[in-house]
Amino acid sequence: MAPLTDEDRILIRILRNEKLFNAHQMMKEFPSRKWNKRTLNRLIKQIDATGMSNSRKADTGRKRSVRTLANIELVEELICSQNSNPGTSKSPREIERATGISRSTVRRIAKNDLNLKVYRRRVVQKLSDADSAKRLAACKRLKKRMTDEKIDRTWFTDEKIFTVQTPTNTQNDRVYANVRFKRDVTPARLLKGRKHFSLSVMVSLAVSKLGKTAPFFVTPKAKVNSVYYCDEVLAQGLLPDIRQLSGVDGYVFQQDGAPAHRSRHTVAYLKANVPEFIEPENWPPNSPDLNPVDYSIWGCLQQLVYREPIRNVDHLKRVIIRCWAEINQELVDSAIDKWSGRVNAVILAHGGHIEHLFD
Numbered sequence: 001m002a003p004l005t006d007e008d009r010i011l012i013r014i015l016r017n018e019k020l021f022n023a024h025q026m027m028k029e030f031p032s033r034k035w036n037k038r039t040l041n042r043l044i045k046q047i048d049a050t051g052m053s054n055s056r057k058a059d060t061g062r063k064r065s066v067r068t069l070a071n072i073e074l075v076e077e078l079i080c081s082q083n084s085n086p087g088t089s090k091s092p093r094e095i096e097r098a099t100g101i102s103r104s105t106v107r108r109i110a111k112n113d114l115n116l117k118v119y120r121r122r123v124v125q126k127l128s129d130a131d132s133a134k135r136l137a138a139c140k141r142l143k144k145r146m147t148d149e150k151i152d153r154t155w156f157t158d159e160k161i162f163t164v165q166t167p168t169n170t171q172n173d174r175v176y177a178n179v180r181f182k183r184d185v186t187p188a189r190l191l192k193g194r195k196h197f198s199l200s201v202m203v204s205l206a207v208s209k210l211g212k213t214a215p216f217f218v219t220p221k222a223k224v225n226s227v228y229y230c231d232e233v234l235a236q237g238l239l240p241d242i243r244q245l246s247g248v249d250g251y252v253f254q255q256d257g258a259p260a261h262r263s264r265h266t267v268a269y270l271k272a273n274v275p276e277f278i279e280p281e282n283w284p285p286n287s288p289d290l291n292p293v294d295y296s297i298w299g300c301l302q303q304l305v306y307r308e309p310i311r312n313v314d315h316l317k318r319v320i321i322r323c324w325a326e327i328n329q330e331l332v333d334s335a336i337d338k339w340s341g342r343v344n345a346v347i348l349a350h351g352g353h354i355e356h357l358f359d
Contacts (some may be wrong), residue, residue, distance in 0.1 A: 004043070008033065010038065010074045011099055016047050017070055020099075029100075044156055051264035066105045074099060075109045079116070085270060121256060124355050125286040135284040136351030139343045141255045142282065153337060154252040155242050157206040158293035159218070159233075165198040166306045199313050207293055207332045209252070213241035215324050219316055227261035230306075239273065250275035257285055260316055289355050300327060 004012075011030075016248035017020040018335040021029065078098070091099065092106040101109075110116040127135070146154070177185045201216035216237030223226055242251065253274045255261045262280035270277045288294035310316045336353035338358070345354040 002041065007078065007098075008035070009043065010077055012043055012075050013047055014070050014099060016044055018068065025170075029097075040232070046121070066101060067109055071099075071101055071105075072109050072113045075106055075242075076114055077113075079110055093136070102345060113223075122355055124353055125288060127286055127351070127353065131152065131286050132351030134351070135346055138282055138284040139290075139346045139351070142284075143340075143343055143347065144277070145282075146340075148340075150207045150252055153250065154254055154336075155206045155208045155210075155213075155238075155246075156254045156292050156336070156339075157204065157238060158256065158291055158298070159202055159204045159258075160298050161200050161202050162302070162305065162316060162320060163198040164310045164312060165342040167302070168312065184347075185211075186240075197202065199316075201313055201316055203326070204233050204237060205297075206242060206295065207336070208245075208251070209295060209329075209333050209336055210247075210333060211241075211245040211329070212324075212327070213238050213245075215320055224260055226260045226265040226359065228267055229260040230269040234273070252279040253285065254291070256287070256291060257283055284346065284351075287346075288347070289353075289358075290339070290346065292335035293337055295342075295358070297327065297332065300331060 012026060012035075015026050015029070019025075022036075023037045023044060026040055027037060044157060045221065055070065075095060078095050079092075081087055086124050092103040092110075095101060095106050096103045110118075179185055200226070203219070204216045204218065206213045214237075216233055218224060218233065222232075225232070242253070251274070253270060253276070255277070257280055260266060285289055301320070301323055304318075304326055305319050308319070342354060345357055346352075
């Protein structure tokens with residue numbers, strides 16, 4: 001048998017003090033923990049010897065609150081990750097299973113007794129030590145190079161796939177019904193159909209304080225290599241609008257580090273066709289958190305697009321065009337104004353994640 005963990009010891013103390021469980025009852029209640037009866041009896045003897053037993057007469061009247069000091073300590077131990085071991089915290093549901101304390105009580109203890117706040121986890125790009133080092137170095141170069149005047153004339157670009165089927169957040173997709181059991185709810189209300197492969201379209205666009213391009217739709221099933229990217233996405237899609245909106249004073253072109261963007265063919269094309277661009281080695285890797293289109297514009301556009309059910313790809317394209325027209329320049333300017341602050345944040349984080357700083 002493995003030695004008792006700190007979590008085991010706290011749970012055993014709760015079971016003894018609050019429920020007066022003996023070793024046999026504890027082993028029966030939590031068989032998965034594989035406790036040893038002799039070890040339990042020895043620990044129970046120690047607990048009783050401290051005089052901390054909370055036994056009480058059966059006729060004391062009013063039921064004791066479950067929010068006891070011992071339970072508060074137990075919840076605090078289980079609900080918070082240790083700084084040296086992140087990701088070890090237990091959810092209220094897991095704490096209920098492990099201790100018998102109800103989820104509602106766990107939440108009340110967390111909020112009222114421990115004064116804890118709830119924060120939603122975010123999915124971010126995974127960064128290796130090498131990625132962080134490259135992000136840090138690139139951001140330092142960008143900070144020196146990108147003056148306020150240049151930032152105001154920089155075109156930030158990106159691509160995104162939109163699906164015909166509306167994306168859903170299952171955590172927020174709930175049904176309220178005046179029935180006792182879930183099985184009594186009509187299946188059509190609880191179940192939402194999903195195609196195995198949803199039809200989709202890839203959209204490319206660019207924004208700056210000078211304006212925004214029209215969305216460019218990538219040809220279905222097209223192989224987006226450097227040739228297609230230069231001849232179609234740039235030459236036929238983004239660059240004509242960028243040139244028209246930028247006037248004669250020049251501009252800076254930005255793109256991420258996708259393979260088609262950093263190829264020698266693309267780099268040569270950009271050198272010949274744009275006044276200035278951020279070279280692949282100077283754009284931080286794995287950094288959607290530094291592209292205004294990615295950290296701000298796409299989310300706004302997606303919310304607008306999926307206000308209505310999408311019937312097919314043609315309908316999706318029409319809706320994207322219409323909703324893109326609703327995105328005003330103030331929103332674009334606001335997103336770009338945050339760019340310098342994000343670059344500085346990456347430098348302060350030594351190339352690490354910054355998404356949690358800007359929610």
